[in-house]
Each structure stands twice: as structure tokens, then as C-alpha cells.
Amino acid sequence: MTRVENAPLRRAARAGDRAHGRPALIGWAAVAALTAYGLAHVHWALGGSGFPFGAADANPEYSAFEHVGRDRLAPWMATGFLLSAAVAVLLALPGRRRVPTPVLLGATGLSVAAVLGAIADFRILGNLAYVFMLRFSAINWTVVNQVFAVVAVGLMTMSAVTYQRRTTGACTACGRTDSRADWTSRESAARWGRRAAYTAVAVPLVYASTRWAWALGYPLGISDKMWEEGKEDKLWLFGAALATMGALGSLLTLGLVQRWGEVFPRWIPGLRGRRVPLALAIVPASLVAVMVTTAGIMYIRLHFQGAFEDPAANWGATVPETIWPVWGAALAAATLAYYFRRRGACKHCGRGGPQAVAAEPAQDLDSNSSMRA
Incomplete structure (x- = not known):
């Protein structure tokens, strides 16, 4: 593409900057x-x-x-x-x-x-x-x-x-260009977003299962010494409570691929039937993705440093946390897919409007509709 052909994109990007001061x-x-x-x-x-x-x-x-x-x-x-x-x-x-x-x-x-x-x-x-x-x-x-x-x-x-x-000549507000990337289409995002969301639900459940086992009296993945110390301090009940909070939070990830993540359910007074604001789903999910990633990286680092006592006998206390970066990456991907599926026409560059939707293959809309049903 020549500099002359690029000029309209550059002007559009500069206009977007002036109109959209947030960046x-x-x-x-x-x-x-x-x-x-x-x-x-x-x-x-x-x-x-x-x-x-x-x-x-x-x-x-x-x-x-x-x-x-x-x-x-x-x-x-x-x-x-x-x-x-x-x-x-x-x-x-x-x-x-x-x-x-x-x-x-x-x-x-x-x-x-x-x-x-x-x-x-x-x-x-x-x-x-x-x-x-x-x-x-x-x-x-x-x-x-x-x-x-x-x-x-x-x-x-x-x-x-x-x-x-x-x-690169993209809109600074939405990131779109005149050439549509296939992986950002509604159909593609719905497909890889589902896989990412289910992964983000499964990983924390692996961690939670060990804590629930301890609370129920099964020393899964820990030595007798650690088991007794935890019982004396009542750590296992507290750990199970934290794990349950994490598991319930992970289930909210399903909202990124389910209809109730786009439209408030009927049982929510005052909000029923209204569309869920993008930020209400994207901001919390993004923050959690960062936090679980940093936590998992720390556990991986401590393993390499040999900081844990008898790691082979006490694997249940530290190994499940080392896969948290997978959780964080999957949650970030699911959140990005949610954004691609739900974003509408850009108010600053006009891309993504009705004409752009009509230009997408019919199966894109069918996939998106069936997923929300």
C-alpha cells in the first residue's frame, strides 16, 4: 500500500485521537x-x-x-x-x-x-x-x-x-482497520472463546478439589505432618472457603460465552432483560487474569528456588497453583473473545456498523445466535 493510499487511514487515526481523548x-x-x-x-x-x-x-x-x-x-x-x-x-x-x-x-x-x-x-x-x-x-x-x-x-x-x-493506521478507539482479520470475527471469536472459557473454569477447579478434600478429612497430596498442623490451626476449613470463592468466581467465566453474560437474567430486579455493559464483564475478568497469573508465576519461581518443604510429599499444597498462568491466559483470551463478539460500531471511525455485519458470512451470525440461545 502506498503512502498516498495510507493517507486516509492516517487522517482517520489522527481524527480518532482528537475525538477520543482517553488513549x-x-x-x-x-x-x-x-x-x-x-x-x-x-x-x-x-x-x-x-x-x-x-x-x-x-x-x-x-x-x-x-x-x-x-x-x-x-x-x-x-x-x-x-x-x-x-x-x-x-x-x-x-x-x-x-x-x-x-x-x-x-x-x-x-x-x-x-x-x-x-x-x-x-x-x-x-x-x-x-x-x-x-x-x-x-x-x-x-x-x-x-x-x-x-x-x-x-x-x-x-x-x-x-x-x-x-x-499502523488502525482506529485508536477500537483497533479496527479496513481489512477484517478472520480471527476477530464474531464466528471465530465465539469458537476459540468457548474453548478458552471452559479452560478458565477447569483449572481453578483442580486447585479447589484439593482444598475441599482436606476440609472433608482427606489429606490429598500432603504429608501427615502438614495434615496435622493444618487441623490444629483449622487451616483446612479456611482454605476450603477460599477455594469455594475461587470456584464460584471461575463459574462466572461462563458468562463470557452464555446469554446471561450478555443480558441480565429475569431474576435480577431492576436489571432483567437489559444488556450487560461490556465493562462490567471485561474489567473484573481482566483484573483476575492478571492476579492469578502473577500468583502462579510466584509458585513456579518458589519451586525452582527449592523454597517448599518436601515438595514430593506435599505436592497438593503447591503444584495446583503452578498451572494458574494457564488459567490467567485462558481467562484473558475468553475476555478478548467476549469483546470481539459484543463490540458494536465504533463511534469514532464508524467501522463495525450494520454494513460490516452484513458483510460477514451468514454462519457467523448463526453461530453467535445459537450460542446465546
Whole structure:
């Protein structure tokens, strides 16, 4: 395609930017968050109090930097966050950068991987469960900082997506181009979205089954020593309660491929028959996908570090968690498919309107209709 042919797409993308200010706002929010956090680490590197990671962690046994002190860790983290902030600036500025797009997107991916793989861990997910159980004592300064770091790189990721759309001529609001990708069609998304959703339901049930077995008196996958210790502290009942919450939450994933995930059921007063807002399904599912992925990565890391006592005898306590990244990836895919199926015409570029729907094969609509029935 020539530069002349690309010109209308570029003009459309620029018009979308002006009409849709949210992408730019998100980009500069990422810059602000990463810069602020980088400067906080500069403060800690210079001797300021309150450093939350490494040996100073409230629970250093969970940290990837358990034996690393503030004097060594804080400077490295300050450098990482400030460099990420610089990349975020390049992503947020209008127009195309001289730095190749793959380099900017790769740097974004590296920042996300560092935070999700080394800084964040299962405590974010665990504290969410505690909040639902009205137990707030476990929330500490380290967890607060983990959440802030995840939010910062999450904003950076959203800014990177916007940048990639803008520099390829796609609409910055919806990501559509004039050429329709088959895998994003309603029919295709319905097909691979179902597989992803069922996977996202099955994985947490594997974990829950061990906790339910313990609560019922069966020491599945744990040694006699651990079994007795858990009974004394009544951990198995508490663990079963958490597992049940997770299982019930996973069943909500079915809403991503069922009619009740698109239209409120009749038994919900005041909402019955109304369409479910996209954000009501997409935002919680996306957050859970991130949290279970970080939790699973932590368990995998601890296995490699040899942090667990007698892992062969106590596999039930730690192995099911190592497949949580599969849960997170499947849930993210199911959420994306849900978005592709339900998104309507873009208010900013006009793509995806009635003409686009009519252009899709008839079986696309049939598949979508039968799935909602």
C-alpha cells in the first residue's frame, strides 16, 4: 500500500485521537505513575524509609529478592521504573517515533514481565479474597506497592496498544482497520472463546478439589505432618472457603460465552432483560487474569528456588497453583473473545456498523445466535 493510499487511514487515526481523548490520557497517566514510582525508589536508594521490597518485605520469604537489601535493590528498581517512564513518554507523544515500534513494544513487554514475574505475587490475589471475607489485617505496605506497580505497567501496556494502533493506521478507539482479520470475527471469536472459557473454569477447579478434600478429612497430596498442623490451626476449613470463592468466581467465566453474560437474567430486579455493559464483564475478568497469573508465576519461581518443604510429599499444597498462568491466559483470551463478539460500531471511525455485519458470512451470525440461545 502506498503512502498516498495510507493517507486516509492516517487522517482517520489522527481524527480518532482528537475525538477520543482517553488513549492520550491513559498514556500520560502511565508516564506520571512510572515517573512517580521511579522517584520514590530514588528516595529509597538515598536512604529514605519505607522501602517495601527485598529483605525489607513484610514477608520476604515470598519475594524474588528475599536476601537483597535496599542499598542494592532500590537503585536497580529506580533505574528500571525511570527507563520505563521514558518509554512511556515515547508511546504517549503524538505521531510516530524514530525508535522502531518493535523496540518500544518490546521494552513495554519487558517492563510488564519484570513487574508480574518479580515484584507482584500471590498476595494481591490473596488480599482480594480477604477483602471479600472482611479481613483487612493482611493488607500491608508491600502489597500496596505491588498493586501500584501493576497498575503502572498496566497503563503502560494500554498506551503501547494505542501507539501500535496509531502507527499502523488502525482506529485508536477500537483497533479496527479496513481489512477484517478472520480471527476477530464474531464466528471465530465465539469458537476459540468457548474453548478458552471452559479452560478458565477447569483449572481453578483442580486447585479447589484439593482444598475441599482436606476440609472433608482427606489429606490429598500432603504429608501427615502438614495434615496435622493444618487441623490444629483449622487451616483446612479456611482454605476450603477460599477455594469455594475461587470456584464460584471461575463459574462466572461462563458468562463470557452464555446469554446471561450478555443480558441480565429475569431474576435480577431492576436489571432483567437489559444488556450487560461490556465493562462490567471485561474489567473484573481482566483484573483476575492478571492476579492469578502473577500468583502462579510466584509458585513456579518458589519451586525452582527449592523454597517448599518436601515438595514430593506435599505436592497438593503447591503444584495446583503452578498451572494458574494457564488459567490467567485462558481467562484473558475468553475476555478478548467476549469483546470481539459484543463490540458494536465504533463511534469514532464508524467501522463495525450494520454494513460490516452484513458483510460477514451468514454462519457467523448463526453461530453467535445459537450460542446465546
